[in-house]
Every structure is written in C-alpha cells, then in structure tokens.
Amino acid sequence: MCGIVGCMGCPNGTLETLMDGLGNLEYRGYDSAGVALGPVLETRKRAGELDELRKTVAEEPPTGDFGVGHTRWSTHGPPADRNAHPHTDESGRVAVVHNGIIENYQRIRDELEAEGVTFTSETDTEVVPHLIARELESGSDATNGDGGCSPADAFHAVVDRLEGSYALCVVVDGHEAIFAARQGSPLVMGVDERATYLASDVPAFIERTRDVVFLEDGQRVELRPDDWTVMDADRSPVEVSVETVEYTAEATGKSGYDHYMLKEINEQPDALRQCLSGRLDELDGTIEIEELSDLEEPTSVQIVACGTSYHAAVYAATLLRGAGVPAAAHLASEYATAPAPLGKGTLVIGVTQSGETADTLAALREARARGARTLAVTNQVNSTAARECDDVVYIRAGPEIGVAATKTFSSQLMATLLLTEDLVGLAEDLDPLIEALRDLPGAIQTVLDTTDAREVAAEIADSDAYFFIGRDRQFPVALEGALKCKEISYEHAEGFAAGELKHGPLALVTPATPVFAIVTGDGERARKTIGNIKEVEARDAPVVAVTDGRSEAERYADLVLEIPETHPLTAPVLTNVQLQLVSYHLANDLGRPIDKPRNLAKSVTVE
Structure with a gap:
C-alpha cells in the first residue's frame, strides 16, 4: 500500500487535485488506485494503472469539496477492484485509505463477522471503516444526538484499537472533515491560505504548496474547511512547525524521520514492492523481467561490483551456482586490472546503485572490450552503466539519500533473484517462492514494527x-x-x-x-x-x-x-x-x- 493523497478546500478542484497527486506518487509502485470525495460521499476505484481510474472518473466524475485518494500495492488480497482503496463500510457511509499493515486485523475481522458484518475484500484495511461505522451507530460518547458518537470520536476510538503500522485518512458522509493518523508510516500535511493537503510524501502536492508539516508517529490530524488541528493520541492539541521546503530529494526526503537512513530503512517494504511490480505473475506462476526477453541463457556469469553492491553480487553468484550456472562475484576494482578469463557465452553483470561507480564502469568496459555481453543492475535510469551495457535491469528502489545503502541493497538482492530465475530458473515449482516474494514487503514491515x-x-x-x-x-x-x-x-x-x-x-x-x-x-x-x-x-x-x-x-x-x-x-x-x-x-x-x-x-x- 503505497501512496496517499488528500485535500480540503482545493482551489483547482478536488478531483483534479487528487488525480494529480496520485500521478505524482506513481513512482512508489502500485497495482490499483481510487478516490473518495465528500461531503456527499462518492468513491471510484480500479485495479491496474492510474489510467484505468482516469477513465472511470471521466465517465462518471465524482464531485465534492474535499477528498482522499490512494495507490495500492497488493499485500492482503490480489490486485482487484474489490481490494483497491478507498474501502467503505456496508452502508457506504465511511471511506478509508491506508498505508501500512494492521497486525490485529484478523482478530477484529473475526469479531465483526460474528456480529454479522459482510466483508467485500481480503484486505486488512477494510476492518477500519466497519469499526468506525459501528462506533457511529453505537459508540458510548453520544455527542451527535442520534445515540451514536461523533465522527471524530469514532475515528479516535478505532485508531486506539489498531496495532501495527499505518497512515490513515478517513472521510464520513455528510461531515466536512478529513481525519488522519500516523503510526510507523509516513504522512505529511501541506498548507496554504486556501487549502490543506495530506500525502505520503511532499511530491504529491508540491506544485500547490511548499509549506508542510511532517507528522510524527502517534499524531492525528483533523482537516476542516477553515482550519486544521494536529493532536496526540490523547487528543490534546500539539504545536507543530510549518516548514517551507525546496523541491529536492535532500530537502524533502526525511518525512519526519531523524535521519534519511532511518527513513530509507523504513521505506524497504515500498522499495521491494516497486522492484517486484510487474515481474511476478501469481496466476501463471511465473517470474519474468520484460527487459531481458532477448537475452539467451549464459554459459557462465561474472558479476562485478563494489561495497554494498558487491555483497549483493555475492548473493547473486550463490543463486546462480545453485541453479547450475558457473558464477563468481568479483570486486570491480580488481577485475578492471586483472579480469577473469571469458568463455563463450559468458555474461558479465555490473551491480551499481548509482550506475556511475567508476570501478564498476571500468570493469564493465574491460569485459565489453573483450567481447562479453554486459548487463547493468542499477537504480538510476539513464545512468552511464545503463547506457553503456547491452542490457539493464532497474531495481526501482527510489531515491536514496543516506550514504550507507539500505533499501537499495534489499532491492538489489531481489532484482538479482528475479534475474536468476528469468535467465536460468531457480526451481521447478515456483509457487512457494512467488508466495514468499508477494508476502516479503509485509514481512519486512513486521520486522520494522517488532x-x-x-x-x-x-x-x-x-x-x-x-x-x-x-x-x-x-x-x-x-x-x-x-x-x-x-x-x-x-x-x-x-x-x-x-x-x-x-x-x-x-x-x-x-x-x-x-x-x-x-x-x-x-x-x-x-x-x-x-x-x-x-x-x-x-x-x-x-x-x-x-x-x-x-x-x-x-x-x-x-x-x-x-x-x-x-x-x-x-x-x-x-x-x-x-x-x-x-x-x-x-x-x-x-x-x-x-x-x-x-x-x-x-x-x-x-x-
């Protein structure tokens, strides 16, 4: 679950603002998208690329003064319209978008199903709108005159029950507000004189404002047409600073974390989703990298790299040897001056996060000069390695600012695993591996949370x-x-x-x-x-x-x-x-x- 965007009082139109924000978050990787607009709640969502949602909203545009949107990567349940966000309760009164994992969702789901609630998705997120709807109907804080509790009370009561990591945004039919909470998953607020925005990261609304509030874990926020409030878990108002950011990776990258490195460690679930996106086919039980469709199976493989990338190369060489292909990892600085002998059909792979690592480029150039086919495994599109090699596989980890590589190493491991399967095959029965790859982002999140x-x-x-x-x-x-x-x-x-x-x-x-x-x-x-x-x-x-x-x-x-x-x-x-x-x-x-x-x-x- 990768991208959240929300807006209140959007001067350029709510739907346009949400769709623009979702477009700005496409780099995060996703397999479905949706929006919900209020105060008369309307939702639209579709599996697939954002263009599918654009077609849907063009045919039947929702209207409203505020709303939330989401791009999702499947964790609980496959890519399908029913599993796309926003999720609603049975009556369609509450809509929720969510990043992260609700660890106690099964216990809550069992409880709600025992009460007769019917679920329409396999997601962990859907428990939230059902819980809020129940609170609205039967909550103990009867502050709205109909025997239930107010939307604000219902939202806070439900968030208090959740375990795990989440960035949540909630809208309730007939109520002019967006409620949001952050715990272990990034959420940032953008503000200007006329509108307020919410998003997973600043690029979602950077064209509209550079004044932001980076929400911290445990904080909650309520956006209303004329103001907004940030509060702690006890609902006490919190003083926050509004920062003006420049649109650069260094200026916008921390998203409330103390260090880029910690942020990037916590981004690994999303980074892995991006790396795996479009390369796993659970229905066919296959792994395929489209960029390598013309590459023949090599007779042997030499992998050149430096530092952290060299450790990914050692992992890749182990996989290849396990699949029966002679393979060795070489320090690029050594290979450039003392290259290993090349046999017919040898493939030389360069693993480099930046695609600009001098030692690795030198090793690749040496191999190519001696007639080897070369392949770059890199994070940077149109980098030198990507341009100079015969083939390229992108790890899709997203920007990494911290000098010590974290999410790029994890993505390199998985990119080389996918590469090995595509080239030579890892096992006759891929189903257990594909299942593990699908669940891997969630497993990383569990490690981060516990x-x-x-x-x-x-x-x-x-x-x-x-x-x-x-x-x-x-x-x-x-x-x-x-x-x-x-x-x-x-x-x-x-x-x-x-x-x-x-x-x-x-x-x-x-x-x-x-x-x-x-x-x-x-x-x-x-x-x-x-x-x-x-x-x-x-x-x-x-x-x-x-x-x-x-x-x-x-x-x-x-x-x-x-x-x-x-x-x-x-x-x-x-x-x-x-x-x-x-x-x-x-x-x-x-x-x-x-x-x-x-x-x-x-x-x-x-x-």
Whole structure:
C-alpha cells in the first residue's frame, strides 16, 4: 500500500487535485488506485494503472469539496477492484485509505463477522471503516444526538484499537472533515491560505504548496474547511512547525524521520514492492523481467561490483551456482586490472546503485572490450552503466539519500533473484517462492514494527569489535552487516563465512566482541552454524542470534533478533533489515553523523 493523497478546500478542484497527486506518487509502485470525495460521499476505484481510474472518473466524475485518494500495492488480497482503496463500510457511509499493515486485523475481522458484518475484500484495511461505522451507530460518547458518537470520536476510538503500522485518512458522509493518523508510516500535511493537503510524501502536492508539516508517529490530524488541528493520541492539541521546503530529494526526503537512513530503512517494504511490480505473475506462476526477453541463457556469469553492491553480487553468484550456472562475484576494482578469463557465452553483470561507480564502469568496459555481453543492475535510469551495457535491469528502489545503502541493497538482492530465475530458473515449482516474494514487503514491515534492535544495540555498546557470521546465502548478509556497522558507527566490525571463524579469526574473539550469528531454517547449514555459535560461547563472547526460530538457535544466544519464517531465498532480506537497524541505533547512540559518514560519498566516481 503505497501512496496517499488528500485535500480540503482545493482551489483547482478536488478531483483534479487528487488525480494529480496520485500521478505524482506513481513512482512508489502500485497495482490499483481510487478516490473518495465528500461531503456527499462518492468513491471510484480500479485495479491496474492510474489510467484505468482516469477513465472511470471521466465517465462518471465524482464531485465534492474535499477528498482522499490512494495507490495500492497488493499485500492482503490480489490486485482487484474489490481490494483497491478507498474501502467503505456496508452502508457506504465511511471511506478509508491506508498505508501500512494492521497486525490485529484478523482478530477484529473475526469479531465483526460474528456480529454479522459482510466483508467485500481480503484486505486488512477494510476492518477500519466497519469499526468506525459501528462506533457511529453505537459508540458510548453520544455527542451527535442520534445515540451514536461523533465522527471524530469514532475515528479516535478505532485508531486506539489498531496495532501495527499505518497512515490513515478517513472521510464520513455528510461531515466536512478529513481525519488522519500516523503510526510507523509516513504522512505529511501541506498548507496554504486556501487549502490543506495530506500525502505520503511532499511530491504529491508540491506544485500547490511548499509549506508542510511532517507528522510524527502517534499524531492525528483533523482537516476542516477553515482550519486544521494536529493532536496526540490523547487528543490534546500539539504545536507543530510549518516548514517551507525546496523541491529536492535532500530537502524533502526525511518525512519526519531523524535521519534519511532511518527513513530509507523504513521505506524497504515500498522499495521491494516497486522492484517486484510487474515481474511476478501469481496466476501463471511465473517470474519474468520484460527487459531481458532477448537475452539467451549464459554459459557462465561474472558479476562485478563494489561495497554494498558487491555483497549483493555475492548473493547473486550463490543463486546462480545453485541453479547450475558457473558464477563468481568479483570486486570491480580488481577485475578492471586483472579480469577473469571469458568463455563463450559468458555474461558479465555490473551491480551499481548509482550506475556511475567508476570501478564498476571500468570493469564493465574491460569485459565489453573483450567481447562479453554486459548487463547493468542499477537504480538510476539513464545512468552511464545503463547506457553503456547491452542490457539493464532497474531495481526501482527510489531515491536514496543516506550514504550507507539500505533499501537499495534489499532491492538489489531481489532484482538479482528475479534475474536468476528469468535467465536460468531457480526451481521447478515456483509457487512457494512467488508466495514468499508477494508476502516479503509485509514481512519486512513486521520486522520494522517488532524489532528489538534498539535494545540489542544498547546492550552491546562499548564493545571492542563486532563480528558477523553466516553461511551460504546469509554470508553476504554477514558481510553487509559488518560494513554497515563500520560505515556509520565507526566501530571495528568484520563479517565471515561462519565456518571460517575457527580458521584464524577466533583468536580475536573475547568477552568484549559480540558475534552476530545469522541462522535461518533448520537444515544442515543451520546446524553447522549453531556449532560455530558454541565455539564462540566457549570463549565467553556474547552471541546475538538473528533467526527465524526454526533451528532453536536462540537457546544458545544471549540476545535474539527475530524474523518471520519465509522462503530460504528471501530470508536474507529480513535478516539484513535487523542488522541495518542495529547499526543505525548503535551509531545514533554514539552520536555519529549517520547520513554523512566521514570520508564516504554516495556515488564513488573515482577509481
């Protein structure tokens, strides 16, 4: 669920404002869209591209003085008109748009269905309008004279019941107001002399105003025709500052977060939805990247990259070898001066977030000069790598401002997974993997909502060094976890293949060197990694298990970071999110300049 837009008192017409805002949010990725206008409530929604909604509203335009709109990426329920937002109650009196995940929705849904409520969608969001409608009819605060409660009271009562992450906007038939709340999902308000706006991010209304209020977690807002109020969860008014922003990524990117890095960690569910959009076909059970339709299966693959992108390359090479294709990841700076031998049919892949990384470009140029076909995996459209390579796959992570890569790494992992399946195939039965990919954004959100990373970081602060271990597909996550720790906390950290710890690095293990052990699944790799944990325990080093609980690794750990169970190929994304958060909180506690670590640049354009 990706994009929210709302407006009250729009001078250029409510419907036009909402549709323009939804168009500005298309970059976030979506598979359906809709609008609701009031005070006489009218809703229109369609699955598919925004053009489908435009056709619908052109044929039967809704009218109103205010309204809300939404672009959705499927989480609960497939792309379909019935699952598109806004969602309404049975009578059509309440309309709701929502980003995030309501974790206790099933319990609420069971309760409402037991009372006779009929649901029309599979979404978690639909419980909200039904709850509000029930409060309006039978709420205890009878302030509107008809035995129920006021729309404002009903909204607050329902928000108090919700668990999870959400940005919510609600309109009620016959009532001139928009109610909104933020908890763990971005929501920003735009203001000017005539109108007020709500959106997931500033680009939705930037053409109309640059004066904004970045709402914080736990805050709620009521927009009325002549004023607006921001309040806390107790409904006490909150003083907020109106900021004037410039339309640049740096000026508008934080959306109320303390750091770009934290914002971008929290954007990973949306980033993954964008990466996967249009590439999964659940009905046919296929994964396909349209840009690679002319690319033949390679006989071997060489992957060149630097830094975080190199760790994604290690993951990709592991996938390819598992699919039976000879593959190796190379540090681009080494490959450019000492390239590996090329065989007939060798494909050289360059993984680069910016598409401008000098070492990676040099390696790709060397490979192409020697006759290899080249492919760029990048985030930047029309970047040098995208232009110079024979083929390109975009990871679609969106703008990333923080120097330490977060959401782009997750998107690189998934883009290379999709790439591997498209090129050579990962398994005969893709259904479990496709299901895991579909559920992955929600699983990341669960990690974000339930993580103990802050407490873990506090426990291990002031250590001498930090070690990270993992096997197979979790090995590159161990490398990346150590790199993040180094980049932003300035603390010494190292990542190892778990089995290598005893071949030398174990000499460095002491009671002052916490070891992060990544253990997922319950197979041989997990059992062997638990053996490595015991080796560490014998040296009195604290152990932090990053685990899905299937191997009971937590029994041997001092601290635990949990992830939901998922497919073995997608588990590295979830373990990585936990390690990102640990590094962030450790660096924040140490007072480091997280977004701009010393000596580092976002795009390294020199060799």
